[in-house]
Amino acid sequence: MFAYLLAEQRISRPAERTTDPFGHGLINDRQRAFFDRTSLRSRLREMVLDRGHRVLTVEGGPRTGRTFTWFLIHHVLASQGIHPCRIRMSEYTEPVRVAELTGFLNDEFREWSVRIDHHSSEDQQADRLVSQLRGRMREERRSVPAQPRHWLVFDDSESVRFTEPALRAVVRLVRAVVEEEMADRLRIVLLAYDGWLPPDVEGYTAREQLGPIGIEDLHDFFRTVAAEAGRPIDADTARGLAAKVLSETGHDGCLPDGPLPLTTAIQHTAAGLGRSLYQGC
Incomplete structure (x- = not known):
């Protein structure tokens, strides 16, 4: 029947x-099903069209699709000719250090060519990483102002996934995006986020709470x-x-x-x- x-x-x-x-x-060449999430879809649209927030956090309980949100992000950005960078924190058995974060960004964005001193302290490496990324954004703004924005997606972004210096480096990047310094070049998404941003920064992010x-x-x-x-x-x-x-x-x-x-x-x-x-x- x-x-x-x-x-x-x-x-x-x-x-x-x-x-x-x-x-x-149906997303990703009709290979995946994505259910509901009207509010999330609306937030992504506003971010892509530069009418909304610059940083998005996605929270929720187990089996609510927090990390699965990546596939919708990839789908909509691909339709706009944007290639997002996804850092899968769960692939690391130990908390991610600044050196590993730097290496990943260099693999994804070879034109950035970020360099840190592996013999310096991790706090110094974090300072160097953030400073260089700010410089790269300024260079891009001057040379290719019409280039699509970079999207950086931290998947499984619970605070325990980072060392303290690496977490502070990410907080500083988020702050730079929120406070205009990198606003025209970078968008950041934190999937499975668990509340580690300072209140003065978190108040300027789009927060999406997923339920079943x-x-x-x-x-x-x-x-x-x-x-x-x-x-x-x-x-x-x-x-x-x-x-x-x-x-x-x-x-x-x-x-x-x-x-x-x-x-x-x-x-x-x-x-x-x-x-x-x-x-x-």
Whole structure:
């Protein structure tokens, strides 16, 4: 019966496709599902268009998609021709030191060519790193003022992921972005952030608190994807697709208005069913 309903929906005349990347349900070449998060999408749009904050923090409990937010960021920035730099803090077994942070930035932004003295103290290295980055931003402003801004995304950015000098260096970078010094060249995003910015800085950041998704968000996801494909579906078809996701991932016992953990299985299954809405387009 469900397959019949979906086929019947496809017979209808195709509508105009939804092309706004900030609102997409399927992202990253339709390989990933991204549910809800209207406020987050709006904040990203404002940041990209230079109408909002320059620093974004994303908080929330386990399985709310804090670090998964990276894929939406990458998706919308790619649509604008911007290549964001992602530092995955969880890949390091020990707290990240200034030297490791410097090496990563040099790998991502070879034109910056930041240098520190590995024989100096880590506090001195932090001073040198921040000073050089400020200099690079000033040089870019003079030479290529129209160049797209740099986006620096710290994934899993809990304070325990950094040494104290490295954390202070990041705080100084955030402050420089907030207080205009680097405002026209750099944007910073802190995923899985746990409140380590000073209050006078944090007050000028956009703070996004993520909660669990619900079954209704699955319904909305499929209707959004169908609109993207130019083949809108009705509420019954959307509910049928959502029920299939819940059944295939072992969550069919979830209450209609209860929370739903944002697991890899749910995302993968929803993305696969979402792609099926494009068949025949």
